[in-house]
Amino acid sequence: EADIYQTPRYLVIGTGKKITLECSQTMGHDKMYWYQQDPGMELHLIHYSYGVNSTEKGDLSSESTVSRIRTEHFPLTLESARPSHTSQYLCASSTSGANYYGYTFGSGTRLTVV
Amino acid sequence: RKEVEQDPGPFNVPEGATVAFNCTYSNSASQSFFWYRQDCRKEPKLLMSVYSSGNEDGRFTAQLNRASQYISLLIRDSKLSDSATYLCVVNSLLYNTDKLIFGTGTRLQVFP
Numbered sequence: 001e002a003d004i005y006q007t008p009r010y011l012v013i014g015t016g017k018k019i020t021l022e023c024s025q026t027m028g029h030d031k032m033y034w035y036q037q038d039p040g041m042e043l044h045l046i047h048y049s050y051g052v053n054s055t056e057k058g059d060l061s062s063e064s065t066v067s068r069i070r071t072e073h074f075p076l077t078l079e080s081a082r083p084s085h086t087s088q089y090l091c092a093s094s095t096s097g098a099n100y101y102g103y104t105f106g107s108g109t110r111l112t113v114v
Numbered sequence: 115r116k117e118v119e120q121d122p123g124p125f126n127v128p129e130g131a132t133v134a135f136n137c138t139y140s141n142s143a144s145q146s147f148f149w150y151r152q153d154c155r156k157e158p159k160l161l162m163s164v165y166s167s168g169n170e171d172g173r174f175t176a177q178l179n180r181a182s183q184y185i186s187l188l189i190r191d192s193k194l195s196d197s198a199t200y201l202c203v204v205n206s207l208l209y210n211t212d213k214l215i216f217g218t219g220t221r222l223q224v225f226p
Contacts, residue, residue, distance in 0.1 A: 102160045
């Protein structure tokens with residue numbers, strides 16, 4: 001039973017389109033994260049947030065942007081999609097005790113830009 | 115040097131075998147350690163935390179060696195369903211945050 005939801009699960013879209021990947025969690029977690037992962041490759045942190053109105057860029061540079069207007073919602077937006085954005089995008093959340101409890105991940109959005 | 119390093123594998127083992135993965139981390143001040151499991155094209159899921167004294171969960175045993183800065187995961191009596199990628203995870207103390215650092219993962223393939 002998922003407590004963190006990502007939509008859409010799969011998205012195929014043309015170059016130049018604006019897209020928003022949705023991520024919501026019902027656990028009341030204050031911290032949320034976006035990771036990018038290519039097939040068979042490692043996870044790369046691209047954005048994170050430690051609370052409402054707090055967003056930071058991650059370790060991997062990304063052309064995407066994020067917002068955190070509500071605790072439960074952390075959408076990721078690409079203003080103009082390109083084939084190089086094709087990847088899996090994973091959202092995660094944690095309490096302030098991530099050191100003890102780890103992260104919970106959503107099922108991911110598999111994005112293909114054609 | 116990466117903060118968390120793992121042998122990518124793959125480890126190909128028969129059912130019933132015992133297999134062990136190691137992981138090394140670079141920050142001696144790291145305090146929290148986890149093993150995650152990720153199935154092909156799925157999200158990572160927490161397998162177990164790793165405690166200083168070592169801990170066991172059924173067929174899975176995790177060990178921490180702070181002096182040598184490595185973490186291990188032992189799987190006994192391997193099942194076909196254990197086939198997955200196992201991610202070693204360490205907390206980052208950079209900027210005093212709760213950020214976790216994920217290793218690249220070790221792939222396990224259990225065959226009949």
